[in-house]
Amino acid sequence: MAHRPLKELMALASPPRAGDFLAGVAARGGGERALAQMELADVPLARFLEEPLIPYERDEVTRLIIDSHDRAAFAEISGMTVGGYRDYILSEAADAAFFARTAAGVTPEMAAACSKLMRAADLAAASAKVSVVTTFRDTLGLPGRFSSRIQPNHPTDDPRGIAAAAVDGLLYGSGDAVIGVNPVSASLPDLSRILHLLSELIERHSIPTQSCVLTHVTDTLELIRRGAPVDLCFQSVAGSEKANRGFGLDLALLAEAREATLSLGRAALGGGNVMYFETGQGSALSSDAAFGVDQQTMEARAYAVCRAFSPFIVNTVLGFMGPEYLANGKEIVRAGLEDHFCGKILGLPMGADVCYTCHISADQDDMDVLLCMLAAGGVTYVMGLPGADDVMLNYQSTSYHDVCWVRRMFGRRPAPEFESWLESFGIVPPDRALLPGAGGDRPAGLLLAGL
Amino acid sequence: MSEKRTGAARAGGAPPAVPAPAGGGGAAGGLRGELRRHTPARVGLDRAGVSLSTRDWLAFKLDHARAADAVRAPFDPERVREELARGGVPSVLLESRARDKDEYLTRPDLGRRLSDASLALLAGEAGRFRGAGSDLLFVVCDGHSARAVPETAAGLILRFFERAAWKPGDLPPCCIVTRGRVAAADEAAHAFKARLVVNLIGERPGLSSPNSLGAYITYGAYPGIQEGERNCISNIRPGGLSPEEAVRRLSYLVESALARRLTGTGLKDDMPEGYLPFAEGRLFID
Numbered sequence: 001m002a003h004r005p006l007k008e009l010m011a012l013a014s015p016p017r018a019g020d021f022l023a024g025v026a027a028r029g030g031g032e033r034a035l036a037q038m039e040l041a042d043v044p045l046a047r048f049l050e051e052p053l054i055p056y057e058r059d060e061v062t063r064l065i066i067d068s069h070d071r072a073a074f075a076e077i078s079g080m081t082v083g084g085y086r087d088y089i090l091s092e093a094a095d096a097a098f099f100a101r102t103a104a105g106v107t108p109e110m111a112a113a114c115s116k117l118m119r120a121a122d123l124a125a126a127s128a129k130v131s132v133v134t135t136f137r138d139t140l141g142l143p144g145r146f147s148s149r150i151q152p153n154h155p156t157d158d159p160r161g162i163a164a165a166a167v168d169g170l171l172y173g174s175g176d177a178v179i180g181v182n183p184v185s186a187s188l189p190d191l192s193r194i195l196h197l198l199s200e201l202i203e204r205h206s207i208p209t210q211s212c213v214l215t216h217v218t219d220t221l222e223l224i225r226r227g228a229p230v231d232l233c234f235q236s237v238a239g240s241e242k243a244n245r246g247f248g249l250d251l252a253l254l255a256e257a258r259e260a261t262l263s264l265g266r267a268a269l270g271g272g273n274v275m276y277f278e279t280g281q282g283s284a285l286s287s288d289a290a291f292g293v294d295q296q297t298m299e300a301r302a303y304a305v306c307r308a309f310s311p312f313i314v315n316t317v318l319g320f321m322g323p324e325y326l327a328n329g330k331e332i333v334r335a336g337l338e339d340h341f342c343g344k345i346l347g348l349p350m351g352a353d354v355c356y357t358c359h360i361s362a363d364q365d366d367m368d369v370l371l372c373m374l375a376a377g378g379v380t381y382v383m384g385l386p387g388a389d390d391v392m393l394n395y396q397s398t399s400y401h402d403v404c405w406v407r408r409m410f411g412r413r414p415a416p417e418f419e420s421w422l423e424s425f426g427i428v429p430p431d432r433a434l435l436p437g438a439g440g441d442r443p444a445g446l447l448l449a450g451l
Numbered sequence: 452m453s454e455k456r457t458g459a460a461r462a463g464g465a466p467p468a469v470p471a472p473a474g475g476g477g478a479a480g481g482l483r484g485e486l487r488r489h490t491p492a493r494v495g496l497d498r499a500g501v502s503l504s505t506r507d508w509l510a511f512k513l514d515h516a517r518a519a520d521a522v523r524a525p526f527d528p529e530r531v532r533e534e535l536a537r538g539g540v541p542s543v544l545l546e547s548r549a550r551d552k553d554e555y556l557t558r559p560d561l562g563r564r565l566s567d568a569s570l571a572l573l574a575g576e577a578g579r580f581r582g583a584g585s586d587l588l589f590v591v592c593d594g595h596s597a598r599a600v601p602e603t604a605a606g607l608i609l610r611f612f613e614r615a616a617w618k619p620g621d622l623p624p625c626c627i628v629t630r631g632r633v634a635a636a637d638e639a640a641h642a643f644k645a646r647l648v649v650n651l652i653g654e655r656p657g658l659s660s661p662n663s664l665g666a667y668i669t670y671g672a673y674p675g676i677q678e679g680e681r682n683c684i685s686n687i688r689p690g691g692l693s694p695e696e697a698v699r700r701l702s703y704l705v706e707s708a709l710a711r712r713l714t715g716t717g718l719k720d721d722m723p724e725g726y727l728p729f730a731e732g733r734l735f736i737d
Contacts, residue, residue, distance in 0.1 A: 396515070
């Protein structure tokens, strides 16, 4: 029987996505899409190992996926079709141990294919069963836990402004994943100043968290050479060699950056998790580096890049790039659940930047729906911004309040080390109400004294 | 589960004995005031349980509505043309290939190109242009904020000519492009064989900046030039980078780009503190 090429089948089976229409690879209608999904359901998982979507010879991400594939881990699922795999991972038979022992045998394309056959509730149900634990100064991803990044961006990188937003977040119990700043400036002295500010805040108050300045990996390497206090090394990555070159990087550079960051030995708990990666649907297409592969599969391929460097945290950035990639709130919601699912079953500590810009048809209600579903699926962390408004990057993400909301609604708690700190610092009373101000005004005074 | 119930009782009961952010109704004082001295971010917000207070939530909604409206607002290029004409700056009205705002937003490729009619119009203008030289071309695009250009662009151009070494008549007419993206300037620059093109374009609106203008400066622009070969001045608006300061930075980049014959990553914005635009009054003609 003659097969349609997998690349074409995957694109046709992908749920409606603006970027796939832009690239001209999407199904022409719902019927064609549904038939493609049926055809995809019968594809054996093993076929993905024989038919790379981007040629092995042309692309180092494909080579990474194929060369690092763990046949032993794959053995248990090697006889399954995509549809059979979906049924199995949703069944009671698939527990956390199953996902842990098969993760290295799952390729991004297998994960993406499976996700295309799942609805939102399936994606959440499967993700919720996966446990991915990482460590630096605290432990992320433990059962019943939910973490957040404080994102205290400031339009001119003003140190006091960054500190004020960070203190606000700490008083809300945010910040156990990272305190991470997107800088405006690209000058190394400016970046170094921000790193020193964050490290001083963390050290002065013995906060079990880590800092990050989200700049290019080559900047971070230079900052390390100059002796700046780098906790996590950040980089945006994508799912093809060409797209990564557009970001000014290759796998060798990421390996060099990881080694340099590890050499600083700043992770009190060890674990080798020193990288922070961001990804996002549409990034490969935007640099004309998707090779006709659908947007969601390209995103999953970026997770192979992340996985190779044992990251501390990874998050997909959802509605930031614009409506040419994710058209509206509905597409953002769907993409968020797909990305979280694919990242988790590939073994990543997956978080999400639940976000939108003002030029896309989406609003806070859409973000609430996605946040709720991600929380149900056990998302590792989300962003915490003052009032959900990023005054530097000009987009809306989740707020310190939203982090409290998830903890309240789902009974989730911060990372254990951070939770103990919140208690001992007096931000949260011993009953762990985890509400801003519940610990009285002493902690606010202490933190502000450092401003 | 007990922690959830405890939290709920606490939030629903008497206000905690603390100032903002916990305190209901705290105004500009207390922690909120202290934090807001340092940042325009929405720090120190009040809460109702784990939700925002009514006041803070409705303020957010208004800001989002204004920013979203700025994207969708009708753009009136005629108004910009008239304002420029009053200052003696001629202009020509063009359109991109995107036929409406939805197409503009979802098809970036169409917003980067000019319509056939506009290309024909441009060819005619370029044929008639008999200025002293095509050192510099101004392009104005509504971009992502239809408010930014009408509020700021014409004033900025007129202010530039007060300082610049050129008179408006020395340069090609300003091209006002409806539904244009940054690269729409490249075709216009190509038509006039302009050495340098400045595209003043409405930026992606944020909650606190629905009317922010960006200036993209490109040396030797041609259709298909890489984005890395441009310089950008961002956040030009009342309350952001003032038009006065924007003109100073723009003049500096224009002078530097023409002198060094490049823009992009090779041209750093290291304007000296006391820089005066066009102090030497030079024209940059080969």
